[in-house]
Every structure is written in C-alpha cells, then in structure tokens.
Amino acid sequence: xxxxxxxxxxxxxxxxxxxxxTQGYKxxxxxxxxxxxxxxxxxxxxPELIAEYRRRHSESExxxxxxxxxxxxxxxxxxxxxxxxxxxxxxxxxxxxxxDTAMKRLATLxxxxxxxxxxxxxxxxxxxxxxxxxxxxxxxxxxxx
Numbered sequence: 001x002x003x004x005x006x007x008x009x010x011x012x013x014x015x016x017x018x019x020x021x022t023q024g025y026k027x028x029x030x031x032x033x034x035x036x037x038x039x040x041x042x043x044x045x046x047p048e049l050i051a052e053y054r055r056r057h058s059e060s061e062x063x064x065x066x067x068x069x070x071x072x073x074x075x076x077x078x079x080x081x082x083x084x085x086x087x088x089x090x091x092x093x094x095x096x097x098x099x100d101t102a103m104k105r106l107a108t109l110x111x112x113x114x115x116x117x118x119x120x121x122x123x124x125x126x127x128x129x130x131x132x133x134x135x136x137x138x139x140x141x142x143x144x145x
Contacts, residue, residue: 028077028092037091037099039135042124045085053122054082069109073102085124089135103132 043050055061057080070078077092093102106112107130116134120127125134 025079030076030092033095034076034092035095035097037093038138038140039089039091040138041087041089041135043082043085043087043122044124049122050082050085053119056119056122063111063115065109065111066115069106069112072109073106075102088138103130106131 043053074097075091075093079090081088112131116129116131117127120129123134
C-alpha cells in the first residue's frame with residue numbers, strides 16, 4: 001500500500017468520525033468570565049477497551065463521587081471528546097481557579113484514586129497515575145474571537 005492510500009484511509013476515517021455531530025454542542029453561559037484548560041490523552045488501541053471507556057463515562061455509569069469531586073474543586077464544566085484513540089478534554093473554571101491546588105485536592109477525594117486505577121487499564125498510562133499526571137495540558141496556538 002502506498003503512503004497516499006494509507007493517508008487517504010486515515011483522512012477518510014477522520015472525516016467519517018468528524019461528521020458524527022455537525023450541529024455542534026451547546027455551551028453553558030456564566031455570569032462572570034471563565035478560563036478554559038485543554039488536555040489530551042490516548043486510550044489503548046483496542047476497540048473493546050474504547051467501548052468500555054465510553055460506557056464508563058456515560059451518564060448512567062459515571063460514579064457520582066467523581067462528579068461531586070470535580071465540582072467540589074471548583075470545576076464548572078468538563079467535556080471529553082474522542083477521535084480514534086485520542087481523547088481531548090475541555091475544562092472550564094472561574095478566572096481565579098488554581099489548577100495545581102485543585103488537582104492536588106481532587107487526588108485526595110473519595111474514590112478518586114479508585115476511579116483513576118479503573119480507568120488506567122483503558123488508557124495509555126501508569127495504573128498509579130493521578131488524573132493530573134495522565135492528562136497532558138495542550139498549548140493554544142490560535143484563537144478567534
């Protein structure tokens with residue numbers, strides 16, 4: 001197979017996946033300015049594990065203690081997107097939010113480490129890694145307002 005065919009197949013698959021929602025996603029409005037963090041991580045390249053990751057993050061399956069903990073540290077909104085094995089997470093917080101302090105606190109909350117360990121088998125990371133160690137902060141290189 002030539003590089004063009006391989007690259008064409010990859011682009012074709014990406015286009016198919018990107019058409020899943022061409023209507024966009026509504027965003028929460030806040031009365032005060034917020035800031036946004038964008039992070040990425042990779043899942044294991046096994047369809048059954050990716051399906052399991054999706055299932056565990058569904059509304060009916062995600063642990064209530066995890067949602068409560070995310071809110072308790074001051075996170076206003078969190079979204080995770082998936083393309084192939086690549087995860088992309090957007091986190092919105094108040095302007096005065098301190099990421100490092102919040103992540104240290106999050107790691108100590110009930111069931112958080114248990115959740116991280118249960119997710120680690122699906123992710124490309126160490127089983128003992130905290131959320132902050134798994135997710136890599138992304139650099140914004142362009143914006144348009």
